[in-house]
Amino acid sequence: MQTxxxxxxxxxxxxxxxxxxxxxxRINPTGRKVFSAELQAGDLSRIPQDAxxxxxxxxxxxxxxxxxxxxxxxxxxxxAVQMVQExxxxxxxxxxxxxxxxxxxxxxxxxxxxxxxxxxxxxxxRAVLPIVAEYGAAVIGLCMDDDGIPTDxxxxxxxxxxxxxxxxxxxxxxxxxxxxxxxxxxxxxHRAVLTTLTTASMIRTALGSNLTAGASNASHGMPERExxxxxxxTGLIQAGVNAPICNPLKNALAVxxxxxxxxRDEMGMNYIMTFRQxxxxxxxx
Amino acid sequence: MQTxxxxxxxxxxxxxxxxxxxxxxRINPTGRKVFSAELQAGDLSRIPQDAxxxxxxxxxxxxxxxxxxxxxxxxxxxxAVQMVQExxxxxxxxxxxxxxxxxxxxxxxxxxxxxxxxxxxxxxxRAVLPIVAEYGAAVIGLCMDDDGIPTDxxxxxxxxxxxxxxxxxxxxxxxxxxxxxxxxxxxxxHRAVLTTLTTASMIRTALGSNLTAGASNASHGMPERExxxxxxxTGLIQAGVNAPICNPLKNALAVxxxxxxxxRDEMGMNYIMTFRQxxxxxxxx
Numbered sequence: 001m002q003t004x005x006x007x008x009x010x011x012x013x014x015x016x017x018x019x020x021x022x023x024x025x026r027i028n029p030t031g032r033k034v035f036s037a038e039l040q041a042g043d044l045s046r047i048p049q050d051a052x053x054x055x056x057x058x059x060x061x062x063x064x065x066x067x068x069x070x071x072x073x074x075x076x077x078x079x080a081v082q083m084v085q086e087x088x089x090x091x092x093x094x095x096x097x098x099x100x101x102x103x104x105x106x107x108x109x110x111x112x113x114x115x116x117x118x119x120x121x122x123x124x125x126r127a128v129l130p131i132v133a134e135y136g137a138a139v140i141g142l143c144m145d146d147d148g149i150p151t152d153x154x155x156x157x158x159x160x161x162x163x164x165x166x167x168x169x170x171x172x173x174x175x176x177x178x179x180x181x182x183x184x185x186x187x188x189x190h191r192a193v194l195t196t197l198t199t200a201s202m203i204r205t206a207l208g209s210n211l212t213a214g215a216s217n218a219s220h221g222m223p224e225r226e227x228x229x230x231x232x233x234t235g236l237i238q239a240g241v242n243a244p245i246c247n248p249l250k251n252a253l254a255v256x257x258x259x260x261x262x263x264r265d266e267m268g269m270n271y272i273m274t275f276r277q278x279x280x281x282x283x284x285x
Numbered sequence: 286m287q288t289x290x291x292x293x294x295x296x297x298x299x300x301x302x303x304x305x306x307x308x309x310x311r312i313n314p315t316g317r318k319v320f321s322a323e324l325q326a327g328d329l330s331r332i333p334q335d336a337x338x339x340x341x342x343x344x345x346x347x348x349x350x351x352x353x354x355x356x357x358x359x360x361x362x363x364x365a366v367q368m369v370q371e372x373x374x375x376x377x378x379x380x381x382x383x384x385x386x387x388x389x390x391x392x393x394x395x396x397x398x399x400x401x402x403x404x405x406x407x408x409x410x411r412a413v414l415p416i417v418a419e420y421g422a423a424v425i426g427l428c429m430d431d432d433g434i435p436t437d438x439x440x441x442x443x444x445x446x447x448x449x450x451x452x453x454x455x456x457x458x459x460x461x462x463x464x465x466x467x468x469x470x471x472x473x474x475h476r477a478v479l480t481t482l483t484t485a486s487m488i489r490t491a492l493g494s495n496l497t498a499g500a501s502n503a504s505h506g507m508p509e510r511e512x513x514x515x516x517x518x519t520g521l522i523q524a525g526v527n528a529p530i531c532n533p534l535k536n537a538l539a540v541x542x543x544x545x546x547x548x549r550d551e552m553g554m555n556y557i558m559t560f561r562q563x564x565x566x567x568x569x570x
Contacts, residue, residue, distance in 0.1 A: 186545060190552060194546065197523075262479055263478075263480075268475055268507060271507070272507075
């Protein structure tokens with residue numbers, strides 16, 4: 001099953017046969033105080049450099065989220081998307097809980113974007129899916145619904161199925177729904193990542209969907225988070241996650257290492273090129 | 286399926302339900318010039334410190350190999366095993382291609398040792414299995430035979446089955462044969478580790494055996510080997526390898542991170558304790 005996204009110059013294919021696609025997570029004010037304050041002041045000037053750095057580090061798609069408290073996303077999200085597309089040619093992933101902001105951004109985006117996100121909640125399904133269909137975009141479907149995030153994998157898979165059915169009912173094809181099995185914090189539940197791995201494997205086998213996941217939060221509160229993020233990303237990719245959302249400046253080489261391990265990198269060329277790129281960035285070369 | 290090993294004080298259970306057991310690889314002259322030269326001069330004085338350091342870092346079993354060129358293993362291997370057992374109470378893994386040396390070491394070992402190794406070669410099966418049976422030890426069975434190391438997982442599984450059958454014929458129970466699906470260098474074949482992962486999953490499902498593997502060599506010749514070793518160890522453990530042979534001073538935290546990910550570490554206590562132990566070692570505390 002192939003999800004095809006387009007930027008101004010790059011077409012990206014997300015598919016189990018292809019190398020893992022990194023969705024760069026950095027353009028997001030969550031946990032970034034300075035960026036939050038800038039967005040609240042209407043200052044988007046940090047965005048171009050964040051876009052360029054992430055693509056250089058190995059991101060093939062860029063998430064764009066401007067949701068700091070008090071920010072008018074309907075106004076700022078389209079501007080942010082345009083700024084990104086002026087400096088990099090990769091597809092964007094438009095990230096907002098506000099359907100109006102999603103629509104405003106989809107109106108100006110070039111190529112074929114990914115929308116982050118819908119989930120199994122009735123209100124979200126009704127508000128987001130028609131917009132995704134109208135603009136011919138692809139969408140991320142989170143495995144949660146009006147009852148929250150289920151603790152058992154079967155229930156998460158059932159939500160994924162429901163999202164796929166509701167998407168198809170408004171004309172969005174199954175290959176254009178990327179499922180996020182959801183990763184919770186391991187410090188709160190030591191089986192949290194295992195539940196995600198099991199859900200991912202089940203969805204890959206039963207539904208064949210492409211899969212995304214954000215691994216960074218799972219290590220929250222634990223020591224040596226970079227090691228944990230490497231290990232969790234490896235596990236997620238091995239379980240079938242083929243479009244993880246992560247920080248390419250820190251995690252791209254781990255993703256390429258996982259691809260190398262899984263036989264998706266002939267001669268190790270992607271791994272070695274990413275290594276050299278990161279080495280140059282570190283030495284300022 | 287449980288493999289039970291014993292040292293002078295510790296009983297170690299290798300089982301899919303239990304935390305991953307680290308077999309410390311350091312007492313081995315391969316790639317260690319100074320240690321090789323010392324062994325050639327009959328000097329075993331480095332062994333106690335290597336034993337203590339590895340157990341402190343998280344090894345639950347220690348591999349003991351004195352096979353440098355020109356070394357009389359029949360004489361030195363038993364001495365090395367005794368020296369290890371004087372300073373640490375964990376089980377040992379007696380490592381030699383020489384059946385006479387294995388027998389001499391098994392004669393003096395305390396507790397219940399693991400023998401490294403037999404494989405599917407006729408001569409090895411005939412020479413090693415009777416010794417393992419005589420001393421009531423457990424044994425590692427490598428997935429290679431007189432035709433070499435097969436490139437397809439099915440053929441490796443067939444060798445594992447043959448080793449298990451031949452072991453049972455001389456009175457060694459299936460739970461006392463730990464299978465090594467073999468990891469080749471990824472630089473030589475980009476599908477090398479994937480073949481190992483597939484073999485490991487198949488053996489775990491079809492035969493239920495406990496599994497070992499040495500991940501360190503797979504990254505030979507590639508940059509950022511420590512990252513690759515972390516990723517490969519994670520993948521192997523996720524595929525069912527539950528007694529990897531590795532360097533605990535470098536890899537123990539990655540193994541504990543993989544266990545944490547797989548839900549085998551309640552409250553993350555093993556991970557956090559290993560982190561603190563390594564922190565203390567680094568600060569000399």
